[in-house]
Each structure stands twice: as C-alpha cells, then as structure tokens.
Amino acid sequence: MDLTIPTIPAGVLTLLAFLGPFAVAVVNGVVRVVTEPWQKRAVAIVVAVILAAAVIVLYVAITGDMPPTWPLWVLWSIVILSASYALVTKTPAARLEATLEATRST
8 A cells, every 4th residue: 555645745845844832832821721731732732733724724725625535634744843843843832831931811
C-alpha cells in the first residue's frame, strides 16, 4: 500500500504546525478555564487538528477532491506541533503564554 502526501500541502502544514505552539500559547494564555496540564495538552491537540483541517479545506478548494491520506495530515500536524514545541519554540511560547496570563489576571 503506497501512502503519499502531496508535497505542497504537506509543506504548508509543516510550516503552520511549526508555528502552532504560539497559537496554543495564545489560547492557553487567554482562555480562563484552561488551567490544568491535561487541558493544555487537549488545546495543543485541538489546535493541531484545526491546522490540519484548514490545510485540507484549502486543498479541497484548490483541487476539488478530497485527499485519500487526510488522516496522515492530521497525525503529521500533531507530530510537527509537538516536536516544534519540544525542540525549538518552548521558551518563546512559554514566555508568550505567561505574558498573556499575567495580562488576563489584571
């Protein structure tokens, strides 16, 4: 079984997911009910799925057909977002979240 992901949508998804930890930090910093660690992890998964859905919708709008490997795009988004946070964007995303939480509480 040959599973291929079209190159351009995969690249767009990779770039969006790479910057995804900043979106997660904004949501975690702004929304008052997100306080527990499991809620923050759930927000990260939801943001990754939303990013993948946005790329899939864009792909369908451009090509007119649904990609057969769309579940791989969702998994790819989750993996890239998590790796980006763990390896590159942890410090600036944590600073952004802390700044927004401080602003929220005043």
